[in-house]
Amino acid sequence: EPEVTQTPSHQVTQMGQEVILRCVPISNHLYFYWYRQILGQKVEFLVSFYNNEISEKSEIFDDQFSVERPDGSNFTLKIRSTKLEDSAMYFCASSENSPYEQYFGPGTRLTVT
């Protein structure tokens, strides 16, 4: 069964460094998303991406964040200058023809020290 994959599974970085989290959505899916889950808290929406542009973003998704679909398969989340509070599990998701059934990847645990 096709699935969303994410790399790396765990990323440790120092405060102020840039990180890129990578995702490979399910191949025929058209909608892509990033969510995060700070330890012990709710899963929070960051951004949705459709037709090569951001379709919706939350207030968490400030200028430090950016997303890109550099080729036909990858979908990336970049954090330009990481802060301690960016430590979280980051989930990529994709959906096929509508946003209503989203399939999540296993997540990347980001630890900012």
Place this chain on the structure above:
Amino acid sequence: SQQGEEDPQALSIQEGENATMNCSYKTSINNLQWYRQNSGRGLVHLILIRSNEREKHSGRLRVTLDTSKKSSSLLITASRAADTASYFCATFGAGSYQLTFGKGTKLSVIP
């Protein structure tokens, strides 16, 4: 906000028993979804129920939706130890791609 809020926060049952989790939300929805998350892992989509549906089944899962009360329930019948996980409800509002999750119910099924 359109947050789903689950209760109970934690539920511990014996294998073979049924588990019922509830979710309440605040605003009008197009649909409501339930997800499972095993410890430290990703979210697995379980079931989607549309706002014009009252009940839906998938295997051992039964979901109900009461839009007048803005609530949903997830029933897992004949639970197994492998059902041990956190369960979340999630909603969209009209015209939004933003899936909003509740805090989840942590289910422990004791063998």
